[in-house]
Amino acid sequence: MSEQPRRPRKTASTGRPGKPGRPGKPYRRPQKDPVRILAFEALRAVDERDAYANLVLPPLLRKARESGDFDARDAALATELVYGTLRRQGTYDAVIAACVDRPLREVDPPVLDVLALGAHQLLGTRIPSHAAVSATVELARVVLGDGRAKFVNAVLRKIARDDLDGWLEKVAPPYDEDPEDHLAVVHSHPRWVVSALWDSLGGGRAGIEELLAADNERPEVTLVARPGRAMAEELLAEPAAAPGRWSPYAVRLAEGGEPGAVQAVRENRAGVQDEGSQLVALALAAAPLDGPDRRWLDGCAGPGGKAALLGALAAERGAFLLASEKQPHRAGLVARALDGNPGPYQVIAADGTRPPWRPGSFDRVLVDVPCTGLGALRRRPEARWRRRPEDLDGFAPLQRELLRGALEAVRVGGVVGYATCSPHLAETRAVVADVLKRYPDTDLIDARPLLPGVPDLGDGPDIQLWPHLHGTDAMYLTLIRRTA
Numbered sequence: 001m002s003e004q005p006r007r008p009r010k011t012a013s014t015g016r017p018g019k020p021g022r023p024g025k026p027y028r029r030p031q032k033d034p035v036r037i038l039a040f041e042a043l044r045a046v047d048e049r050d051a052y053a054n055l056v057l058p059p060l061l062r063k064a065r066e067s068g069d070f071d072a073r074d075a076a077l078a079t080e081l082v083y084g085t086l087r088r089q090g091t092y093d094a095v096i097a098a099c100v101d102r103p104l105r106e107v108d109p110p111v112l113d114v115l116a117l118g119a120h121q122l123l124g125t126r127i128p129s130h131a132a133v134s135a136t137v138e139l140a141r142v143v144l145g146d147g148r149a150k151f152v153n154a155v156l157r158k159i160a161r162d163d164l165d166g167w168l169e170k171v172a173p174p175y176d177e178d179p180e181d182h183l184a185v186v187h188s189h190p191r192w193v194v195s196a197l198w199d200s201l202g203g204g205r206a207g208i209e210e211l212l213a214a215d216n217e218r219p220e221v222t223l224v225a226r227p228g229r230a231m232a233e234e235l236l237a238e239p240a241a242a243p244g245r246w247s248p249y250a251v252r253l254a255e256g257g258e259p260g261a262v263q264a265v266r267e268n269r270a271g272v273q274d275e276g277s278q279l280v281a282l283a284l285a286a287a288p289l290d291g292p293d294r295r296w297l298d299g300c301a302g303p304g305g306k307a308a309l310l311g312a313l314a315a316e317r318g319a320f321l322l323a324s325e326k327q328p329h330r331a332g333l334v335a336r337a338l339d340g341n342p343g344p345y346q347v348i349a350a351d352g353t354r355p356p357w358r359p360g361s362f363d364r365v366l367v368d369v370p371c372t373g374l375g376a377l378r379r380r381p382e383a384r385w386r387r388r389p390e391d392l393d394g395f396a397p398l399q400r401e402l403l404r405g406a407l408e409a410v411r412v413g414g415v416v417g418y419a420t421c422s423p424h425l426a427e428t429r430a431v432v433a434d435v436l437k438r439y440p441d442t443d444l445i446d447a448r449p450l451l452p453g454v455p456d457l458g459d460g461p462d463i464q465l466w467p468h469l470h471g472t473d474a475m476y477l478t479l480i481r482r483t484a
């Protein structure tokens with residue numbers, strides 16, 4: 001076995017017609033369950049229109065709440081059903097494949113979505129089995145029709161005969177025979193992603209298992225108190241807020257915490273930002289520098305999270321920040337993130353590979369390049385199924401060009417930070433090694449001492465953060481100084 005069974009993407013035809021009901025059995029209207037109908041609609045949008053769950057779900061939830069038949073608990077359940085089903089899709093597809101008598105690609109996508117939703121309730125939640133089956137069959141009656149609801153019923157009853165561990169024993173190949181396939185099925189990641197994460201993480205089974213498990217957890221919401229504009233103490237006064245683990249500016253909100261309800265966030269003095277991203281900005285700002293420290297550049301700034309923190313840190317030092325972003329609409333987001341920054345800054349829409357600025361005109365430069373995002377799988381439940389290994393080839397030339405552009409932008413003695421939210425070695429060390437072949441007049445700065453108190457940053461001089469070790473996205477950073 002090499003890969004989990006894949007779903008076909010877009011099919012409009014219906015499944016098998018159902019047998020006519022037994023004569024004499026009275027017809028009962030299906031019961032409409034708004035939570036499961038909404039979850040199904042969201043899954044269809046993700047599957048059929050390549051939508052992002054985190055963009056599709058909020059408007060659906062808002063509409064449902066406005067219509068009055070949805071409360072906060074319904075919204076939480078719908079969110080859990082959508083995110084859990086998408087994250088665990090690889091595992092559930094393997095279980096479903098063992099319970100149907102044909103390849104999954106021959107099962108209609110809407111039917112598969114209902115089955116996966118049912119499998120998640122049965123294997124991934126505390127919903128009692130009978131309730132999970134009956135609620136999902138009722139959903140199938142509403143959205144698929146009575147005929148296909150019988151098929152759904154039969155499959156879910158088979159799934160309900162065992163729990164998750166029992167199923168994994170049956171459908172995952174033994175670890176000793178094929179470790180990567182085993183982990184792919186057990187932890188619901190594509191096999192190539194398991195390989196890539198393991199290559200970068202190194203070590204034995206325990207570490208990679210912890211990492212893959214962490215990818216399946218919902219990340220906490222973390223706020224950043226932008227220095228000079230808000231204090232972490234102010235954010236800590238929020239209900240159920242806790243200090244960040246590593247960044248002095250970070251505050252974690254307990255589950256259900258609403259960033260939009262925090263006054264400092266509404267006033268742009270604070271923002272939502274993963275602690276890994278905060279650490280990248282902090283390490284770049286702390287890197288030792290010879291000579292002046294007056295002009296900073298963020299060369300890939302959209303949507304502006306790191307730029308806003310860098311802008312605030314630059315302001316404390318009296319430095320100017322130029323935040324540059326190729327996409328004009330994303331440059332607009334950067335402008336919004338920096339609005340009210342206490343120090344001098346400018347936001348421009350510019351291509352970092354053909355920049356409008358003079359070479360050597362900055363003291364500190366960040367390039368947080370476009371990448372596969374394999375370090376942020378916790379946030380985008382569907383992303384792991386969308387990404388393909390070929391995507392790496394698409395990003396590779398741009399990542400190299402943007403790093404070259406950054407090295408040209410910095411003056412001799414200045415520092416460049418190359419960052420990705422992917423730990424894939426092809427996007428991290430391979431890019432840096434390739435580009436630096438043409439820049440012998442550079443030194444790598446050991447970034448680890450710049451983040452005192454943060455353990456397990458790797459063997460240096462670059463740093464790699466991990467969800468299971470740091471509770472952050474798997475951000476990567478290397479710091480490069482131009483020496484001549």
Ligand SMILES: C[S@@+](CC[C@H](N)C(=O)[O-])C[C@H]1O[C@@H](n2cnc3c(N)ncnc32)[C@H](O)[C@@H]1O
Pocket residue numbers: 277299300301302303304305306307324325326327330350351352353368369370371398421
């Ligand atoms: C990983 S994101 C940066 C995230 C950002 N640093 C933050 O913390 O919010 C990469 C950004 O680079 C931008 N980008 C892509 N190609 C670019 C180019 N040639 N020049 C400048 N920016 C580019 C993308 O539009 C995207 O907004």
